[in-house]
Amino acid sequence: MVVVQVVNVRWFNATAWYGLSLARLLQEAGHTVVVLTQGGTESHKKALEWGLDARPADLNTANPMRLAATLWRLILLLRTLKPQVVNCHRGEGFFLWGLLKPFFGFRLVRTRGDQRPPRANAVNRFLHAKVCDAVVVTNSRMARHFLSVMRTPEDKVWLIHGGVDTERFRFDAPGRERVRAEFGFGPRETVIALVGRFDMVKGQRETIEAVSRLVHAQGMRRVRLMLLGFSSATGEDEVRGWIRQFKMERFTVVTGKRDDIPACLSAADVGIVSSLWSETIARAALEIMACGRPLFSSDVGVMPDLLPPEALFPAGDVDAMTRLLASAMEDPAMLRENLRACGLTLSQLSGRDFLQRTLTLYEGLVD
Template identity: 25%
Template sequence: MKALHIITGLGIGGAEQQLRLLLKHLPVDCDVVTLTNPGSVADGLVADGVRVTHLGMAGNRDLAALPRLTRLIRTGGYDLVHTHLYRACLYGRLAARMAGVRAVVATEHSLGDSQMEGRRLGAGVRALYLAGERLGRMTVAVSPTVADRLKRWGVPAPRIEVVPNGIDLDRFRFDPGRRLRTRRRLGLPEDAYVIGGIGRLTAGKSFGTLVQALARLPDDHWLLLVGGGPEESVLRRTAHEAGVADRVLFTGERPYVPDGSPGPDLPSLTAAMDVFASPSPEEAFGLAVVEALACGLPVLYASCPAVEDLPAHSAPGARRIRGGPEEFARAIAATRAADPRPRTTPEAALHYGITRSAGRLMDVYAAVTVPSPSPRKVSSS
């Protein structure tokens, strides 16, 4: 089988890094097209041996990109097209149909109750989404919560399959030596209690809640924010105004880099934390939470379908927080005061191993590449 993955961009983000990890575990010959922004994840894919094509799309209404994408699909001889993220799903499904490929799968990574990829979910967005969805064979939801949202939108249940995001369990397994080295590299005091947050620094992630919570905690508490984005300057200003700027560390974007690359990678930074906090009020899956659980961290979250869709006993170290800075500060203090749990991987994280997710996706591929039965001829006799 030969598959083409089409994604809106390849800067660092959850969907982008999930695609790279997935391609390492799919027993399929895969190429990738990025409509725009061939960032560091594109470099990583190329290093992995994946062919990446940048379509050079100028914007959402660059219709000239459609015939270019159609030609690329047609000449590539692909058996299946798999799209990721809103713009790529719209253009990719249509181009695949125009190129004669009927096996079209789209993964819905980011559909929330009120927004998708930071875009408010108005009637126009919904109508365009549903029009594009009808051009595909299957929509993959990254959680049962997202599947329910798709059904409420009007996507027929038989066209939805749940394939959760996956993580590399071995990479995130806790290593005390890596923790010590990373904390020293970051210049953290030995007695620092480190609150961690991972994700794009956007308004929707609500990392300002953690900055304000830090101001309510003793001076030996530090905040480690892993990620980049347009809200970084706002968060820095918030930290300065709250008097905690000297206890907030910004690492910038950290992809899954090979050993020996400049700066610690994401698993190393996770190991350096003492508690993980995710104040984002609306998530489609909660990948960073699952990665933190895999590292054995206690987790405080506002929204995480990946945890909420499983039995409570599968993630004993995870606790949902309803409220703002004051509630998060109290929860952080209570977590520190409690008897520490051993840094082991709970059942919830084991449920989301990348090998399992890749296997479930292959089942979807097998289902959509089965030729539709031809209409039976009616005998004239």
């Protein structure tokens, strides 16, 4: 099969990861894949690093002359490549593919990995219901939005969660010992890990406050917090300011950027996702599960699809997060049940599952 993945995303965020991971899985399975990116961006560099056929396309421009030039380049690409499927992972430039579709006969798929629901205006409804052949969503909340608000036909809406590379992300016992020794975690200390770039949306401040209550108010002096992240929209200095504010200097480690993520996750005893919104794809959550760590989360995005209700707390609710973590620290049976639930979820979310569900969609459209 010949497929174009349109991943015109500036940052290498969850949306870009989903599109590029899918492209790599398709390529490894023997399909011809071209990835269209924004030139000079993190996503373009990552696509090249992964060995993908990444070609810059100025799909995000609002300049009419540049847009016309982009349209001509797309026409040339379609003439030579003759793809059977074009899969757009962003809305910018999506209408161009709708214009080109009748002339080149490809099937058009729109993947919605963004947390923000699309505007339910007449043009958007027409594009999703009449022009594109399928809409892929990454969580059930977005599926409900397309069905009830966008009025997209039910047979066009596909829920396909992103998969996780279980060959790379697995429990690493030697890595656990090495990382725990590096950061001074003792054998009797319980390490809670929060993974993600430093950004308000990821809930670092709320997590620091919740864990500080475990340590200082509830006397859990053997609890440690590992912030597996780095400066982004929020700087590391600000994060360290919160650590000082809640008197957590002795109990918190900031890792910075790491190349040994599976080892760092294995070094933890409990994983937490405390995002205030987003998590429509939840790559970090799946990686924590794949490393065999119990996981608790705020109730945002795709997380209610991945975890049972008893493992969730309301986003931004520090009291509820503290109660849930305290229960987990005191109840080994709760952790065992959480691991069992995570294992069931993960059994259907490998990279192979991700690829097979997508191929089922593509092949059904092409036949």
